[in-house]
Amino acid sequence: MSTGAAGYTPHPRLQSSWDLRAASNFIGGGVGTGLVLTATVVAAFGGLWMPGLLLGLACVAFGLSMVFLELGRPWRAVNVFFHPRTSWMTREGVLSLPLFAAGAGAVAVAWFYGTVAAAPLLALAGLCAAGFLYCQAHILHRARGIPAWSESTLRWVMVATGLTEGVGVFLAITAFAQSAPRALALEVALAVLLAARAGLWLGYARRLRARGAPTRSMRAIDALGARFLWFGHALPAVLLVAGWLVWPFAVELVTAAGLVAAAAGWYAKLMIITRAAASRGFAIPQTPTRGRSASRAGARPGWGGGAS
Amino acid sequence: MTRYAMVADLRKCVGCQTCTAACKVSNATFPGVQWRKVLDMEVGEYPDVQRVFVPTGCQHCDEPACVEVCPSTASQKRDDGIVTIDYDMCIGCGYCTLACPYDARSIVREATWAYAEGPTEVEKARFDPRMLGVAQKCTFCVDVIDTGVAQGLTPGVHPDATPACVNSCIAGALAFGDLDDPGSNVAHLLRENRHFRMNEDAGTGPGFYYLWDGEQSEQEEVTP
Numbered sequence: 294m295s296t297g298a299a300g301y302t303p304h305p306r307l308q309s310s311w312d313l314r315a316a317s318n319f320i321g322g323g324v325g326t327g328l329v330l331t332a333t334v335v336a337a338f339g340g341l342w343m344p345g346l347l348l349g350l351a352c353v354a355f356g357l358s359m360v361f362l363e364l365g366r367p368w369r370a371v372n373v374f375f376h377p378r379t380s381w382m383t384r385e386g387v388l389s390l391p392l393f394a395a396g397a398g399a400v401a402v403a404w405f406y407g408t409v410a411a412a413p414l415l416a417l418a419g420l421c422a423a424g425f426l427y428c429q430a431h432i433l434h435r436a437r438g439i440p441a442w443s444e445s446t447l448r449w450v451m452v453a454t455g456l457t458e459g460v461g462v463f464l465a466i467t468a469f470a471q472s473a474p475r476a477l478a479l480e481v482a483l484a485v486l487l488a489a490r491a492g493l494w495l496g497y498a499r500r501l502r503a504r505g506a507p508t509r510s511m512r513a514i515d516a517l518g519a520r521f522l523w524f525g526h527a528l529p530a531v532l533l534v535a536g537w538l539v540w541p542f543a544v545e546l547v548t549a550a551g552l553v554a555a556a557a558g559w560y561a562k563l564m565i566i567t568r569a570a571a572s573r574g575f576a577i578p579q580t581p582t583r584g585r586s587a588s589r590a591g592a593r594p595g596w597g598g599g600a601s
Numbered sequence: 602m603t604r605y606a607m608v609a610d611l612r613k614c615v616g617c618q619t620c621t622a623a624c625k626v627s628n629a630t631f632p633g634v635q636w637r638k639v640l641d642m643e644v645g646e647y648p649d650v651q652r653v654f655v656p657t658g659c660q661h662c663d664e665p666a667c668v669e670v671c672p673s674t675a676s677q678k679r680d681d682g683i684v685t686i687d688y689d690m691c692i693g694c695g696y697c698t699l700a701c702p703y704d705a706r707s708i709v710r711e712a713t714w715a716y717a718e719g720p721t722e723v724e725k726a727r728f729d730p731r732m733l734g735v736a737q738k739c740t741f742c743v744d745v746i747d748t749g750v751a752q753g754l755t756p757g758v759h760p761d762a763t764p765a766c767v768n769s770c771i772a773g774a775l776a777f778g779d780l781d782d783p784g785s786n787v788a789h790l791l792r793e794n795r796h797f798r799m800n801e802d803a804g805t806g807p808g809f810y811y812l813w814d815g816e817q818s819e820q821e822e823v824t825p
Binding site: 301302303306308310311315360363364365366367369370372373374375376379380381382383386432435436437438439442570572573574575576577578579580581582583586588589591592594 | 610611612638639640641642643644645651653655657666668669670671672673674675690691692693694695696698699700701702703704708710733734735795797799800803804805811812813814815
């Protein structure tokens with residue numbers, strides 16, 4: 294089995310190098326770092342943070358272990374740390390070390406000496422989580438062979454969805470343990486993040502269309518967009534509002550809102566990585582002159598307006 | 602300085618794929634993997650259609666996207682512009698295959714052979730287990746170039762210092778040489794002909810030029 298370049302067609306092709314395993318890294322890394330960041334903020338306000346932090350670290354570890362399974366030479370995985378100067382994948386790997394160390398350390402210190410004593414480690418874990426999430430967003434952006442990924446606004450969609458997923462799952466974790474007034478701040482944060490994610494997604498799709506992308510990618514993005522906006526944003530927003538209005542079922546409704554918002558982010562990342570990832574294909578600006586036939590404008594096959 | 606580059610004259614290429622075959626023989630690539638391939642493009646609409654054959658492969662870019670993203674430093678660019686992969690260093694993460702704007706890289710995860718019965722004698726002899734699970738692509742036949750240069754030969758002029766695809770081209774459509782040498786064949790071709798580079802909007806500065814029309818007094822750069 295081989296992945297990568299093959300064939301004689303100039304059309305953009307769907308990338309086959311990264312599959313569900315690679316997507317799992319973005320899914321686990323996004324929700325994991327979102328959980329760690331949320332736990333850090335919640336801890337600063339005296340809330341229940343430890344389950345969220347532990348689950349966040351587990352999600353990040355799950356994502357990285359899935360990438361390990363995708364490597365062609367997994368026993369050389371340590372080489373991933375060799376290029377921090379320009380590779381966002383190296384930077385992601387490097388940041389994972391202090392993230393796990395600080396996160397585990399914070400839990401240990403808090404266990405024995407209390408949350409206040411763990412504050413510096415918690416803050417460090419939060420910083421590393423933010424950096425990790427930022428690196429993941431850039432990993433896609435620097436894949437210049439995939440126009441749907443290299444569009445710069447996708448970075449902010451990735452960051453926004455990571456935070457949204459983190460807050461969403463954190464809400465679900467704490468919903469049953471916290472009293473309603475305490476969870477309200479997180480619920481408002483989820484509503485704000487949902488609005489931000491929806492806006493960023495719309496901006497991304499608009500810019501991608503304006504800049505140009507393979508038809509195959511645009512078709513996937515358009516199909517995803519409708520589902521993502523309705524099921525990933527409108528539905529959790531309705532559930533949140535219902536939770537605020539229908540008091541007896543508030544916990545259940547808010548929990549559902551958080552989980553739906555998170556699941557939508559996972560689905561979007563899966564689709565972006567495995568379905569919308571068409572390569573650039575090949576374009577010629579001019580055809581060659583041959584004998585008596587003159588040159589004419591060339592083509593970019595598979596990009597909508599181009600010849601196919 | 603030296604900057605090796607490839608020039609393909611689209612007016613001459615007939616799409617015979619001899620370069621593809623020569624590359625496969627020289628580099629013993631697995632079935633389904635072409636380091637040098639020739640795209641078959643149709644431009645226009647019936648009945649006014651033109652067919653264009655476009656040799657392509659690794660473009661050995663000035664600022665290779667693959668080198669930038671490679672987490673292991675297995676992908677490197679040499680001072681002479683040739684982009685290489687250290688097969689003993691590569692972890693096979695596939696990031697470079699996604700960063701390359703030219704679909705030039707492949708990863709073969711398990712050996713495949715031309716015939717279902719198993720490897721031929723030649724395939725057995727040429728099999729290199731280092732190539733499994735790592736990124737691979739056109740090297741401009743870097744070993745041939747290095748050996749030839751060490752013997753005082755000139756790449757692009759002497760066959761023993763020139764990539765196999767260029768040596769094999771039946772139409773003389775492919776040329777190779779040092780762009781920084783004003784007297785080289787490739788510098789001469791680019792001076793005398795209109796040319797473009799593919800997917801230049803990716804910003805990697807490809808080292809692969811396509812000639813599409815004859816000489817003109819003032820060279821106009823065409824950007825796709």
